[in-house]
Amino acid sequence: MLRIKEVRMDYEKKLMAVTQIPQFSWVIESDRPATLQTGYQLQISRADDFGDLVYDSGQKTAEDSAHVIPTISGYQPLVPYFARVRIWDNYGRSSEWSGTADFLFALPEGYRWKARFVSAESAVQAESSAGTYIRKEFTLKDKVNRAWAMVSALGLYEFYLNGGKVGDAELTPGWTAYEKQLLYQTWDVTDRLRPGKNAAAAVIGAGWYKGRIGESGRCLYGEQTAFFMELHIHYENGTDEIWCTDESWKGCPSPVRMAELYDGETYDARLEIPGFNRPGLSEEGWNPVCELDYPVPNLYPQKAALVRKQEIFPVKKIFRTPDGITCLDFGQNMAGIPGFRVQGKPGDLVELQCFEELDKEGNVYTDNLRSARQTIRYFCRGEGPEEHEPLFTYQGFRYVAVLCWPGEIVPEQFRAVAMYSSIDYTGTFRCGNPLLNRLVQNIRWSMKSNFVDIPTDCPQRDERLGWTGDAQIFCQTSAYLGNVYNFFEKWLRDLSLEQNEEGGVPHLIPDILCGRDQSDDWLLSQGIHSAAAWADAAVLIPWKLYLHYADRRILERQYAGMKSWIDFMTAHAENGIWNYQLQFGDWLALDAKEGSYFGATPNELTCTAYYAYSTGIFARVADILEYREDAVKYQKLYEEIRSVFKTNFFGPDGMMTADTQTAYALALCFDLVPDQWKTGAADRLAGLLEQNNGHMTTGFMGTPCLCPALSAQEKTKEAYRLLLRTDYPSWLYQVSQGATTVWEHLDGKKPDGNMWSADMNSFNHYAYGAVGEWLFETAAGIRICEENPGFRRILICPEICEELGNVEASCSSPYGDIEVRWECEEDQVTLEVQIPHNTTAQICLNNVTELIEAKGCSRQKANFRTKNEVIKEAGGSKEKAERIDLEAGSGVHRIQYRVSQI
Secondary structure: OEEEEEEEEOOEOOOOOEOOOOOEEEEEEEOOOOOOEEEEEEEEEOOOOOOOEEEEOOOEEOOOOOOEOOOOOOOOOOOEEEEEEEEEEOOOOEOOOOOOEEEEEOOOOOOOOOOOEEEOOOHHHOOOOOOEEEEEEEEEOOOEEEEEEEEEEEOEEEEEEOOEEOOOEOOOOOOOOOOOOEEEEEEEOHHHOOOEEEEEEEEEEOHHHHOOEOOOEOOOOOOOOEEEEEEEEEEOOOOEEEEEOOOOOEEEEOOEEEEEOOOEEEEEHHHOOOOOOOOOOOOOOOEEOEEEOOOHHHEEEOOOOOEEEEEEEEOOEEEEOOOOOEEEEEEEEEEEEEEEEEOOOOOOEEEEEEEOEEOOOOOEEOHHHOOOOOEEEEEOOOOOOEEEOOOOOOEEEEEEEEEEOOOOOOHHHEEEEEEEEOOOOOOEEEEOOHHHHHHHHHHHHHHHHHEEOEEOOOOOOOOOOOEHHHHHHHHHHHHHHOOOHHHHHHHHHHHHHHOOOOOOOEOEOOOOOOOOOOOOOOOHHHOOEOOOOOOOHHHHHHHHHHHHHOOHHHHHHHHHHHHHHHHHHHHHOEOOEOOOOOOOOOEOOOOOOOOOOEOOOOHHHHHHHHHHHHHHHHHHHHHHOOOHHHHHHHHHHHHHHHHHHHHHHEOOOOOEOOOOHHHHHHHHHOOOOOHHHHHHHHHHHHHHHHHOOOOOOOOOOOHHHHHHHHHHOOOHHHHHHHHOOOOOOOHHHHHHOOOOOOOOOOOOEOOOOOEOOOOOOOOOOOHHHHHHHHHHHHHOOEEEOOOOOOOOEEEEOOOOOOOOOEEEEEEEEOOEEEEEEEEEEOOEEEEEEEEOOOOEEEEEEEEEEEEEEEEOOOOOOOOOOEEEEEEEEOOOOOOEEEEEEEEEOOEEEEEEEEEOOO
16 A cells, blocks of 8 residues: 555645745655655646646656645636645555645735725724724625635734634734734635625724733834725636725724733623624614725735634633632633623623632732733623623633622533644653653643744733744744744744844844833843844744754745844854843843842853854855855854853863853753863763752753753763652642643742742743753654754654653654654663654664564564664673664664663
C-alpha cells in the first residue's frame, strides 16, 4: 500500500487566501519500511475534476515531498484552484491521486478597492465602547455561481448575510500595526446568497483599535469604529457584480452597551432588533453612516490561524466563598468567555466576574487583574430561556463569581468557552511522572491562552500585549507542541513593519509605545525598544521556524529586518560590549535584589551574549540564502564579539566574572565558553545549583537555558534532578500547588497562600514553559538536524531517566508525525521510534553496555547500519559504555539495550 494521507499548503490543510503560490507538502502512508519518494506528479486546476489544468509537473523525478513550489503564470484572483498529487517510491510502486486541496489567490497588490470604511459612530463617541449595528439590503439579478466577501473593520466585527453569521472566527480582523497594515478575511459566501433581495449586516465593537490597551489609554489608533466589506459575485450567466460598503449603508446602536477586552461586556438583550441581518426590515430609526479616511492600500489578506471558540468546559464545582460569594470553578485556567442560559423578567441582570485564583482565605482574588474588570453584564430580554456568549471580549479565568443572577444558580446553566488561534496542537509528551505530565498540559494551556491572534504575555490583567522576549523564549517549545508557522509569520510581518529606521525593535508587537508619552511609566520611560532577548526575536524566531519547517521563505522575508537589528546593536556597541537604554536583563530572576524585577547578572554580559548569539545565527542565515559577502562579514563580526565576551566576562582560570547561574547557562547554551573551559563552567553551574539547595535562581533569560546547558555538558542527571524538584522554586512546585497553567512567577502563590505581588503576577504565562523544548529534545530525544532542517533528517537521542520510568512523545513535521516511546526497567531500555516516510533518522543510544536487538518494521529488510564508538567509561563500572548510532529508514523500529548509568 502506498498512498497520500493528506496534502498541505503552507503547512495548512486549508487556507483562506494567499498572495503567492503556496508551497505544497504531502504526508505519505506506506506498508513498507524505509519508503522514499523517487518521483511525483503535481497537478493544479481551476476545476475540481481537473479538466482545466493550469499546472502539471508531469512525472517528475524528485525526492521532495515538502516545499514544492510550482510556477503558475497569470493566475486569477478569487477563483478556486484545486491541487492533487501522486508519487512513486523506491520499491517501484505508484500511488493513486491524493484527495484534493484547494486554495484561493487574494486580490492582487495595488487592487483599487471599491469599498470604503463606514462608521455608525460620530467623533463625539470617542470615549464610548458601545457596539453598533450596520446593514444594507441589495438585489441580486441571477443565480450565483460563486461569491467571495472580503471583510475587515476598524475595531472588531461579526458579519452576517441573510440572517446567518459568516464564518466561525472570533475577534476578527485581529490586532495588527493598524497604521501600517490591517488584515481582512476572505469568506466564501456562495451558499448564503440568493436571487432577489439579500441583506448584509454586521455588529461592530471597539476591540484593539479603539478600546483600552495597556497603560496607553483608549483610541490608540482611532476614535471611530468602522466596517469594510467588498462582495464579489460571479453569476451562473457569466457576469460579475460587486457590492460594497459605502455611504448608502445605515447604522444604529446595538445591544452591546460596552465591550472592552480587559473589562468585559455589557449586553442589553432588550435592545436587540430582530431581523437586523435579514431583508425586509424597516429601517426607521436607522441613520446614514459616514465614511472614514483609512488608507485601503494597507489592507492585507489573512490566510490562516484565525481565533475561534475551541473547547467548552462545564462547571466542575460550585461553591460559596467565606465572604459569601457564589463561585463557579471550571477546573482549567484559560482565555475565553463564560456562556450561560438564563430565564428572567425583562431587565433582570446577570453579572459575572472572571478571575484566576482564590486568595489565602478562599475568597475571590482580583488584585492581579489590576484595572481589568473582567465583568460580564447581561440584561434579560424576558421572553423565555435566553442563551448568551459575549461578542467582543475575552478574559483570563478559571473561576467565575456570580455577582447577580435571577433565580436559582444551577451548574448546568453555565459553561466556559476557551478561545485561541486555530493551530493544530499535535505535539504530545507523557511519562511515568504524573506531575511532569501535568506540567506539559499546563505549558500547552498557557500557549493556547496566550496565542490569541498574537503571542501575548498573559490573558487576564490590563496588558495582554505582544512582548517580543516572551515569544522568542517560548517559540521553539511552541513549535514542538503545534503548527505555529502561519501564526508567527503573521506576527513577524508586523515586527518588520514596526522596526524603526535604525533597525531597533520595539519591546511590543504591535507597538503601542512609540509616539506616545511614557514619562509617567517608571520602567518604559527608560526606553521603548531594543532590549536584548526581546528585540532578538527579529532574528531568533525566523531561525527557529526555519529549523522546524526548513522554509527559506521565512528567512527571505525577514532577512532585511534581521540584518538591521544586528547593525543596530553594532552601531550602539562600545568596544564590542552591547548595552542600550532600558534592558530587562534576566527579568524576574530570583537572585534579584529585594523589591527589584532585575536579576543579578549584569546587563553587559546578558546583552553581549545575545549580541553574539544572534550575530552568529544571522551569519548562518546569510550563508543559507547565499548572501556570501554578508555571510563572511557577519561571521567575522561574530568571532570578534565572541572574543570580546571571553576577554571581558571570563577570568584567567575560566571562571566567569559574574558568578550567577544565568551567566553560566547563557554562556554554555550560546557556545560562548572556550572548549578548554566548558567542563569547568558546567561544574560551576552545577555547583551554583547545589549552593542554592539544588534550586534555580534564574529569570526569563536564564531559566530556559539551565537544563540544555547541563545536558550538553554530560550533566543530564543534574538537569533531571533540577526538573523534578517539587519544592519552591521549581517547575513542579506550581503543579503541586494545583496550577493548571504556567505561572509568571515561580512563587506566584506561596505555600502559605499569600501572593507574590498584585502588580505583575499572572497565573497563565508561558515564559517558564520554555522547558518544554528540553523535554522534547532530551527526555524524548526528538531533535532537529541543522544541516537537514525541517525533520527531513531526524535525530533521535533520548536521555534515559529512571525516575521517569517511561516517555511517550510525538511531534508533527512536514512529512508526518514523529513518535518516540521508551521504557526503562532496571538497566534495560526498550525504545520504539516511528519515523515518517520519505525521511531518515539517526538514532543515538548513550551509555550502552549491551545492544540486545535493533528490529526494524520488516524482517526482510535491514533498516539499521550500526557504528560503535567508545565515548567514555561508565562511572564505577568495568564495562565499557558506548554511544551507538543507528541509521534508520521510515517505519517503526524497536530497540532494546542495557545502559551503565541512568
